[in-house]
Amino acid sequence: MSLNYIIAMLLFTLGIYCLLFKRNIVKMVIGLQVLTNGLHLFLISLGYREGGIAPILAGEMLGRGATAEFAAAAVDPVPQALVLTSIVINVCTMALALSLAIYIYRHYGTLNPFQIRRLRG
Amino acid sequence: MAGMTVIVRTISRLLFPFLFLFGAYIVVHGQLTPGGGFQGGVVLAAAVILLLLAYGIEGAQAKVNALQAELAESLGGLILVWMGLMGTIVGIAFFQNVLPFGSLGHVLSAGSLPVFNFGVGIKVAAGLLTIFYAILRIQGEEEK
């Protein structure tokens, strides 16, 4: 189980490295995506319960009134909802970042952020 | 932006209604299965974007053009906020349930949730489509 956490932190570090040290805006955006994927993996793993079932109240649980044992066996659905919200926010950020990257490519002909620094001081 | 070959165009034209139906299924069964507004909206947008890639911008704009997408986006957002306000008018708090609950496991159940899913689905689909149209407009201006 802790393998999930280790991989999540690895993705997070990799994403930060990509964001800070790559010289291409599209690669920086990909780094941001890897970073958030690591975070989402971390969040979902927090809700895990050994031998748990999916938190969907359907099928054989219907009509048996067994909500108490369902609640004891299901994994935590709150982190899943948090991750869904975060994915939606991420889509918006990526759309904006990529549109700006297209504009920069159109105006400067390059995607290297260190070559487009006209604002200084 | 030019389209693709005849094979791609035919298959996409045949697949489009099924993709659309699948997206609508995900949206409508949001309270019973994993899915709901956002996921279904993305599949709906992907269906139209498939047409866009296969036929070029003109073919896609014949089905859903940019103005309709913008209006649909506002409509989706307004449905969502309106259902929330219904909670304040009829119930006690914002986003409270105002529709009857129905029975567990049926499609028409869970109070206001299907309406929320519907609003979110329309908004997400229209929003993603607007993003694609906007980016393609940038590309189109660059090529001219």
Added chain:
Amino acid sequence: MIAHAPILAIVVPLFAAFLTPVVSIVAKRFGVERARDWFVVGAAILMLLIVASMVPAVWRGEVLVYKLGGWSPPWGINLAVDGLNLLVALIIASVVSLIAIYSVVYMERDNGLEKYYTLLMLVTAGCMGVTLTGDVFNLFVFFEIMSISSYALVAFRRNWDSVEAGIKYMIIGSLGTSFILLSIALMYGLVGSLNIADLAGKIATIKATQPLPMIVPLMLTLFVVGFGIKIAMVPLHAWLPDAYQAAPSAISALLSGATATVGVYAMLRVSYMLFGALAIGTMFIILGLVTMVVGGLMALVQRDLKRLLAYSSISQMGYILLGVGFGTAMGIQGGLFHLLNNAIYKVLLFMCAGAIVYRVGTSNLDELGGLGKNMPITATLFVVGALAISGVPPLNGFASKWTIYVAGMEAGQPICTAIAVVMSALTLAYFLKAINLMFLGQRPEHLREVKEAPPLMLFPMLMLAAFCVVFGILPGLGIDLVRPAQSAVMNQLGYIGSVMGAG
């Protein structure tokens, strides 16, 4: 109080944001394009009235708790309005209303305006959401809404400088918000709740009964870094000068008046309420001093008016952190009063800069000169703002800075007070230099026909200058405004009790 006021304050700008494209299309069909601008102004003023209606109840001392969907805390998301929230909400509502009125004239030469107004309303909805919520993940979501809309607004003019500034702001800002998400994830894993009041109670229990797990200072650090990027604490301030210089002046005013205030509020709420840590005041004092000094020194060498104002914004944030870091009642009052005053005179200064850019076309100090004869009202208002920000009596900056100085002496930190006084003098120095370069002296030939700013732009500037003077002459009024906020900051147990008890 209007029924459902807390949620309506968030819903009204959101509703307006969704309706603006429709209103814009309809207005263009009928030929009255300005109807869209006035619709947004109306929505902003309606929001101000809703927020103002919550004032009597909250200033009596009660915490307004609004349960979304009828679910009681800690299982549901709730909005909790106490003194601190309400002060920040009032600041944001007033600033946005004035900026909306200002934008009607300032932005009229740009195209794509329906997107501008939609984004403006979205930033407002995001700011209100951060301010009024009582749930930490809800705070994150609205913080992201506010941030993403402000990235788009900074890059609005789509020329070289704006897009570069927008990308830089976006990359650094996204890094900051991902730190906040990591901290929320750690908090959920440790405690199992997302409600601010519930978290505060449970973390207090953890701190009291066991030795502190290493996670808790890590969470606090991640939060401070994440929010520090938004308020441009040194060394996280790299995005701010470019963003404020390249954005339209109305947006620079919005960023410095509304989003920076919201960032400070979020930092205060998380560090004082959630972690109950008045002991991290030392860190705030050190960060505040560094921010103040770096901002002030960098502002001395600037040749562009908006960049100079940007660095002086950074410097003023240092004062606020310094005041709040002292931890005493007077320190927190001083810090919050300075937050209020900073919003007032910073927005005024950026609006004056915008008036000059609107009439002349440049904000480069080397190309301006002698405009005092052409734009007398703008010049006077700029001088009022400059004297206020430098802490010259009898304007409002002096009142709040004096409170911070006295708080510093009382808390036994005379060195901090000395540095703050020196930086105030430095602020006066570079503003006098800017005034000299812009309004006095020789007027170049090509500026002879420059006219005064239009009256609709002058109206919000006059109102802000009036507030400067009023809060300066009657500082007691300002302190009365701020006292409920200060007692709310120091009253963590009352907040927890009110929110959990309403369930």
